[in-house]
Amino acid sequence: MTPTTTVDGPAPPRTVGDLALEVRSKNAGPFWVTMELFMRDADGYRIVADEAFLDERVIAGLYRVEAGTIQLFRIPSLNVVKISFPRPVSQGSLRDRDMHAGQHHVPLAALRVPHMTPETTPQTTPDVSRG
């Protein structure tokens, strides 16, 4: 039995990762980690670019870092939200379990998005051009 599809169509997306082409993380030099949400379309972008859904405080909670150290960039032309913050664990140290920081996108990708179907997706375009 495949629970993902019903007679009403595919199940609605549940996580940021479901709405993205790719969610990735990587070192940006030895002392920073950077993450990108490459969203599939403008609708997905609107959700993750909405500061009521995703902002520095949310990232601070997910990654247990100080909100004041987080840099967050919203790039509507690419449907991308990019997040950078100092690496909490020094690269290559005894407690560094992810040398390239290449698997640290997972908590971000697993973030639940507000429940919505294509019919209820807001069609208005919020202002996401700040920054």
Next chain:
Amino acid sequence: MENRPAGPVRILTPVGMLGAGWDEATMERGLALGVDVITVDGGSTDSGPYYLGSGTAKTAAQAVARDLRSLLRAAARADVPLIIGSCGTSGTDSGVDWVAGMAAAIMAEEGLDLRVARIYSEQSPAELKEHLDAGRIHPLPPMGEIRAETLESCTHIVGMMGHEPIVEALQAGAQVVLAGRATDTAVAAAYPLMKGMPAGPSWHAAKIVECGGQCTTDPRAGGVHTTIDADGFTIEPLDPRNACTPYTVAAHMLYETVNPFEMREPAGTLDVREATYTAVDDRTVRVEGSRFHTAERHTIKLEGARVTGHETMSFSAVRDPLILRDIEGWADLLRTHLRRRVSQTLGLTDDDYAFDLRLYGHNAVLDDLEPETAPPREVGVMLLVNAPEQATATAVAKIANPLMLHMPTPEMHYLPSLAFASSPAEVERGPAYEFVLNHVVDSITPTGMFRIEHGDTRHGDIRHGDTRHGDHHDTNDHG
């Protein structure tokens, strides 16, 4: 000096890292498009502090030699300069000599006679202390001020050169430039800047090509060909079946950068806020509007690594669901017993050594950030011990061995036997390193911290790790 920009400059970048390899057909295709310079980045800090700390390369010598042979032949055939940056992964002096030695041997075999320049970027703690005392060293976030002891504790410190030392080597007649640590972008920006191309497009193009095919729709299909002119740059993949799109090129500014709009170089800051990306055809992209703001102060970024201790690793595995259902409790018990046994047998306190017990398959990668809670099917148990002496680290790992073999859960009334992956279970990792510098030096001149050595290295006797500070190796006993 020519003030008017010359004609366009065509750059061939066959790969993102020397030693990663490419299909020779892509190199042929690049040469057929016409080139003015061939550039490849040879290093990165991405794989950790070991390579800088130890002054050794991440790449296999055979893989670097294969790529070098292709590059040297192509540069000779097209009669254009070849520029390789951050030689030997970390750009230490030993890394430059390692690549130079291979280049010399290959040129002798191939009957090539190209003029080589080596640019050394390793920094002496004594000279850096003078900069520190003069207030010329500044921290970059998230670091604080450094002390002289930190500089002295490093096994290697390199400065990241900009384009200037490379330009100086080229202007002195070098056909092959083997640079120590350089910014990834300086390698490709140097030649167009020397030829009078505008700084904005030169630095932006250099950033886009530094990872080879990473800016294309199929990053595995080889490198890229870029043409920089007075108004911008045009980029296409070497493989005719691969494509650059406005999206892939624009998105590459995000890759491994903190800030997607700005990138600091020694001489100033690349600013792509106003850049436009236009499809020329279905696989070629035109970029215009890139800016470069010259900094008030030219700065050189430092990288340094030091030894944190010596490490020994041990690896066992758990498959029994009776243990897996309380794997955290099991691991806590193991940690407690290990500390007690180390104290009892070695007389060490927690300050004398450190260990990390990682539960692969459970939460090893993300640790307490792990969002999933489902029980794992099997768990790899890695013990990593760090101590000042290798023998101490290994002794701790050996004391852990019976625990990693027979540790029960608190509920078990018998001793289970777990699945070691190898015999012996312990692997000595040698010295472990950490990066300690994220600081810049106010440069007195853009080239002053780097040493350029000209000379035909074909007959040189360059041994790994023994060339420093301007030693010439123009002996005739090449064998």
